[in-house]
Amino acid sequence: MLSYATIGVTDLEKSETFYNELLAPLGAKTLIKNERIIFFGKSMEELILAICIPYNEKEQNCGNGNMLAISPGSKEKCDEMYNRAIALGATCDGAPGQRIPNVFYGAYFRDFDGNKIVFNHFG
Numbered sequence: 001m002l003s004y005a006t007i008g009v010t011d012l013e014k015s016e017t018f019y020n021e022l023l024a025p026l027g028a029k030t031l032i033k034n035e036r037i038i039f040f041g042k043s044m045e046e047l048i049l050a051i052c053i054p055y056n057e058k059e060q061n062c063g064n065g066n067m068l069a070i071s072p073g074s075k076e077k078c079d080e081m082y083n084r085a086i087a088l089g090a091t092c093d094g095a096p097g098q099r100i101p102n103v104f105y106g107a108y109f110r111d112f113d114g115n116k117i118v119f120n121h122f123g
Contacts, residue, residue, distance in 0.1 A: 001070060003120055004039065004048035008065020012038065015051045023049070032103060044122055067108075067116035075105045078119040082107030085117070094118075 009015040016038050020029060023040055031048065032039040036055070041048035054065035072081050079096045086092060086109060093116055094108030106120045 001072075002047060003069040003071035003122075004041075004050050005069065006037075006050040006052055006065060006067045008054045008060035009051045010053075010060050012036070012051065012053055019049065019051060032100065034100065063114075067118055069106075069118045069120050071121060072119055073121070075121050078105060078107045078121050081119045082109060085109045085111075085119075090117075 012035075016030060016033070019038075019040055023029070027042045028040045028049070029042075030038055031041050031044060037050055037052040039048045039050045050069075052065050054060055056064070058064055070081075072078055075096075082096050090109040090111055092108070093110045094106065096107035096119075097105065099106050102123075104120065104122055106118045108116065108118045110116050
């Protein structure tokens, strides 16, 4: 059920090199990359680590840029779970939608403590 974990970084290129080197013995490599985020793993079907420049463009810290991702199985289920979270008192941190064309769909919210969580679907 866990999809991937994201950690914030300050230098995307330097961090990509580090994590590719670090994770190579596990068979992981860069799978998706754009100007703000890089996903690592063995394949799109396995757990993925992501590194990113925080979306709000503030300095990275232990909480900024970090988020829990849960893959419920479809875009429709992402919407359903997001709406459920909002109904239970979570706050929107990015309405459901396609984030990377034909690759990544996400619905973001924060829990009562401000923890960022996304329901996501690849494909």
